[in-house]
Amino acid sequence: MSREQEVIEACPTDLFIGGKWQAAESGKTLAVEDPATGETLCSVADAGVADGLAALDAAVAAQAEWAATPPRDRGEILRRSFELMTARADELALLMTLEMGKPVAESKGEIAYAAEFFRWFSEEAVRIDGGYQIAPNGKGRFVVLRQPVGPCLLITPWNFPAAMGARKIGPAVAAGCTMVIKPAAQTPLSMLKLAELMTEAGLPAGVLNVVTTSDSGGVMEPLIKDGRARKLSFTGSTPVGKKLIEQSADQVLRTSMELGGNAPLIVFEDADLDKAVEGTMLAKMRNGGEACTAANRIYVHSSVIDTFGAKLTERMKALKVGRGTGDGVDVGPLIDAKQRDKVAELVDDAVSQGADVLLGGSVAEGNGYFYPPTVLAGVPASARLQKEEIFGPVAPLTAFDDEDEAIRMANDTEFGLVSYLFTKDLSRALRVSEALESGMVGLNQGIVSNPAAPFGGVKQSGLGREGGSVGIDEYLDVKYIAVALD
Template sequence: MNLAGIDLLAKAPYAEGDVFLGGRWLPAADGRTYPVYDPATGDLIRHVSAAGEEDARAAIGAAESAAAGWRATPPRRRSEILHDTFELMREHTDALARLIVLENGKAYRDAAAEVGYAAEFFRWFAEEAVRIDSSFGDAPAGGYRHVVRRHPVGVTAFVTPWNFPAAMATRKIAPALAAGCPVLLKPAPETPLTALAVAVLLTEAGLPEGLLNVLPTDRAAEVGSAWLGDERVRKFSFTGSTATGRLLLEQAAANVVNVTMELGGNAPFVVCADADVDAAVRGAMDAKMRGGGEVCIAANRFYVHADVAAEFTEKFGAAMVAVRAGSGLAEGVTLGPMINQPAVDKIRDLVADALARGARIAAQGEVPDGPGHFHPATVLVDVPDDARILHEEVFGPVAPLTTFTDEDEMLARANATVHGLASYVYSRDVGRALRLAERLEAGMVGVNRGLLSDPAAPFGGVKQSGLGREGGREGIEAFLETQYIALDWPL
């Protein structure tokens, strides 16, 4: 197989198919395939096997068969395999980044940064694998002892999105394997090839057969329902929209499946009167434009104090106009295409709604002529509170600006959403910044910083932005069950 000169995937025997099941590369059981396109050109990359219900159930069987052996594998050995995968990802950074650009469209610099971030989950959880703790102590009443053990939860099933095809997979795979759990993964239909490349590297690192099963498909409901409806699946983790998350939670309830949900966001970006405006602009570019704005923690609503609104708007607008849009592999490009045409249409609808309600365009970049799903970097000002763009996740390179003078009023507006994933605050007064951070209803807050994500920190939201946390110490906890043993041992 030749994917624009990318030879990483050539290490896998794809002649038979793209479903990675029980350590083998297979076609879908019914032979179905579906197309994957380059969002920068609209060109067909290739057809990929489309797994169905039969494949989904076979994957559960493969994972269950491998579970006991992996659970009994010493943590040190699990750690070594994860660390070797980290090294392999670093070694193949360029190939993985090019693959991400090809199927996702993001600029190469963002894709390379994603590969580095994704690889770090293997390093972090390689270290956490050997630190799973147990405890032993005396019962307060005397006469017996408490033994508390941590065990792998069992077969785990994951559904990941297209916007971070490497990182959203490794953020789930790494802690599950570290904890001793086998994995089922359904990557997004738009970006299956990166997940398959990660499977290639894990196999090269020595991961035993059956512990990672990757099922690309355009039949998500069929595969997901098969997993959630099977009592052998003990853990389910999903990253995606809140609407889809609600539906999956309903299905998970039938078997009381342990779930982690990382759902939609609507992040406010607050610029106080005493903020370093230049720093705030740099942070805004990080928080808004990384990955073309197709990021769940992207700044979605900007609340700028009236005293600095003019300066911030001018400087931020200049930075947005300077963004160069184009194919992610072209030199100097920092904004790639959106994932598909419906994504562009949604952004345009939100902008049109804001303009119809009185907003105006303060700054706008350019996009290339010709094919591809592009939307220009755009700054909107005078955006009224009833504009849809302040209440819906724009998921694109558009920044709506509003102003404030009263902190309490601003906080009420910022918190008036069902979402609570990320927030950002810029102020030279650390006390003020922390006070605002604590009052913002969000699982994560960047203070004078536009980049939040770190494998060593817990990632997740409050309200309808999700359940549970990924990354950090909390990340491995999601894949462990606590067992208490009362040991008769008279004092």
């Protein structure tokens, strides 16, 4: 048996409800595909509504005892989970590569990133504070508590199958909340393995329940409208996020939404072009471009755009495309045929409107869902990829002439997750950073994600923040106690 087969065989494939692994009530299963070959890796339980409600039952039943568990104990479980993830990084990374497609080296990076959320929130668990205040008239006292919000529904995407789960599970565990989590149908294995690992770390039965399903809306909507869950956290597309917010209104469910992005990256004429190219490679090509933080629109000052374009094209051309398990592979396949076809449509649309192809620009031949690294120049404002999230290895370049124009183009979107800019001018750096309409800014760097920093957007890129010292706030309610003095 090959190492790949061993890793797949060792991964749970049932639902995880109330601390037990069990098949879907219907007996149905869901095939998990290798995007590099299009072949089936294995099948997992395909949950229905009854399974989802059973998972919610388990979370509700465990909530009171879990909330009463000492913060230190909750933190220690997270710390042990961090240590187990770190120790088993090779196995977890290979599993992720097989189901999602990214190169193993990048999967290892995600495992380290995901584990860090557990370490960060293990430390935050014991720092949940409150307040004590003398009433303004001196006749009473105000006591402020922060308590777990209650059972949570968590929905995660396929592009970062471990990190997006850990980013939600970590603060929920630290705060004392139980959970039902539904991973994406394309990449359920990483979450199932994570649940197994956290159980080994000592997480009690019912605190984390995992439901895998091909019918996300059909299974999750009844849970959202049930009334017993008190929190919904979702990472995914803006259209789906809007629908979930609408469904949550019935029970006035507390929501956190990390939605779509359309990140601008601005290169000013005074930027160090070599550093700007390096930063652009990170911002554009992390996860093969399948990231909500990926640079989607690259604006370069007209005086340096030709030089920048040539340097970027050279770097993109050197990338090795292939199955993520291969030696030296830099870019793996896209997640599925639908995503590959969307990327091709966006590129074809831009070219039809006058964009020049500096590199790539056509679907790769052969098996799997590959699309080559692509650089486009002279992309017009009317091109669809100026408005729609690409989610692929495509770098569209557009020239600008002055700072105001760059800011105007960067902000010309309903999204506002992250922006990037490169300049040596400190005054300009601060001025433009403040003017950009986004929840995060990468200043002279192409990566902003860090478990110790607040992650989230503005406008239609979402609500709330994950990570940082504020990340646990999303899972806590504030209770004020008015105390009368004799």
